[in-house]
Amino acid sequence: MSGSFNKEECAANFAVSSCGFSEVKVKKEVETIAVQVVERNSEDTIAFTGASKHVKPDLTNAKEKPYQFSLCDRAFPLNSNLKNHRRTNTGEKLYQCSQCDKTFTSNSNLVNHMRTHTGEKPYQCSQCNKVFSQNGNLVSHLKTHTGAKPYQCNKCNKTFSQNSSLIYHLRTHTGEKPYQCGQCGKAFIKVNSLKDHLRTHTGEKPYQCNQCVKAFAQNSNLIEHQRTHTGEKPYQCGQCDKTFSYISNFRKHQITHTGEKYQCSQCDKAFSWKRSLIRHQIQHREKKE
Numbered sequence: 464m465s466g467s468f469n470k471e472e473c474a475a476n477f478a479v480s481s482c483g484f485s486e487v488k489v490k491k492e493v494e495t496i497a498v499q500v501v502e503r504n505s506e507d508t509i510a511f512t513g514a515s516k517h518v519k520p521d522l523t524n525a526k527e528k529p530y531q532f533s534l535c536d537r538a539f540p541l542n543s544n545l546k547n548h549r550r551t552n553t554g555e556k557l558y559q560c561s562q563c564d565k566t567f568t569s570n571s572n573l574v575n576h577m578r579t580h581t582g583e584k585p586y587q588c589s590q591c592n593k594v595f596s597q598n599g600n601l602v603s604h605l606k607t608h609t610g611a612k613p614y615q616c617n618k619c620n621k622t623f624s625q626n627s628s629l630i631y632h633l634r635t636h637t638g639e640k641p642y643q644c645g646q647c648g649k650a651f652i653k654v655n656s657l658k659d660h661l662r663t664h665t666g667e668k669p670y671q672c673n674q675c676v677k678a679f680a681q682n683s684n685l686i687e688h689q690r691t692h693t694g695e696k697p698y699q700c701g702q703c704d705k706t707f708s709y710i711s712n713f714r715k716h717q718i719t720h721t722g723e724k725y726q727c728s729q730c731d732k733a734f735s736w737k738r739s740l741i742r743h744q745i746q747h748r749e750k751k752e
Contacts, residue, residue, distance in 0.1 A: 563669070579669060 528538035530545035539545045547569045556566035558573040562580045567573045575597055578584070584594035586601040590608050595601045606612075606624035614629040615622045618636045623629045631652055634640065640650035642657040646664050651657045659681050662668070668678035670685040674692045679685045687709050690696070696706035698713035702720050707713040715736065717723075724733035725740040729747050734740045 582673065 528540050530540070530542050531538040537548060539548065556568050558567045558570050559565070560567075560573060560576055560580075562577070565576060567576060578596040584596045586595040586598050587593070588595075588601060588604055588608075590605075593604060595604065603625055612622035612624050614624070614626050616629060616632055616636075618633070621632060623632065634652045640652055642652070642654050643650040644657060644660055644664075646661075649660060651660065662680035668680050670679040670682050672678065672685060672688060672692075674689070677688060679688065690708040696708050698707040698710055699705070700707075700713070700716055700720070705716060707716065718735050724735060725737050726733045727740060727743055727747075729744070732743060734743065
């Protein structure tokens with residue numbers, strides 16, 4: 464069925480954006496309409512060509528991709544897909560967080576971000592009950608149970624469960640650090656490492672403990688802190704069965720068994736702790752000055 468009607472009279476309450484291209488958003492209680500062509504005419508009405516029922520389009524086997532992006536030749540089955548892709552190229556961010564004012568190119572990215580505020584973790588591992596805020600993290604976690612590591616380094620033959628982990632690892636061989644801080648010039652292998660570093664400049668601490676008032680710049684620090692409330696000690700020594708809440712304390716303890724020492728490159732002194740070596744090396748520099 465084809466027709467034309469005023470946007471204010473639509474029972475489904477469609478809202479048209481003021482962008483240069485048409486955008487249709489549907490109320491949550493109404494299923495997405497199967498619209499093949501949406502055009503705005505000069506009389507500020509919307510012309511629909513296609514299904515008139517409020518049903519979700521079945522794109523499972525869709526091969527036709529009529530919406531093509533001119534800059535990279537990618538094509539999409541829906542106009543909405545094209546618009547989302549366009550924003551990744553233009554940098555346009557229409558979706559804003561109501562808690563911290565961060566903006567995003569797509570609604571799905573905003574939804575994922577909101578979970579950092581709410582603490583919601585809807586994706587649960589069926590084998591160990593660990594929960595995750597994003598489905599991709601759950602998929603990656605499941606590989607820790609299967610032991611599958613299909614991605615292999617061609618330099619040292621080390622294997623990884625994720626391709627992204629292999630890419631990061633390869634940079635340890637090449638020395639590539641593509642993510643650079645704009646304030647101090649420090650560079651990083653991972654974009655997440657840069658994000659964590661930037662908080663040392665801004666002082667931002669987005670990870671709040673739900674049992675006390677402490678907040679942290681990194682999620683890993685929050686996780687470790689929460690063990691002071693729960694008493695969890697997941698790191699166990701294989702030689703004496705002693706357990707630890709913090710991986711740093713676990714590694715320090717292991718040295719008591721291995722006898723590993725950090726050797727000074729300027730003299731014969733060696734140290735059990737890396738921080739002791741650093742302090743010692745400062746003394747060498749001060750003597751030279």
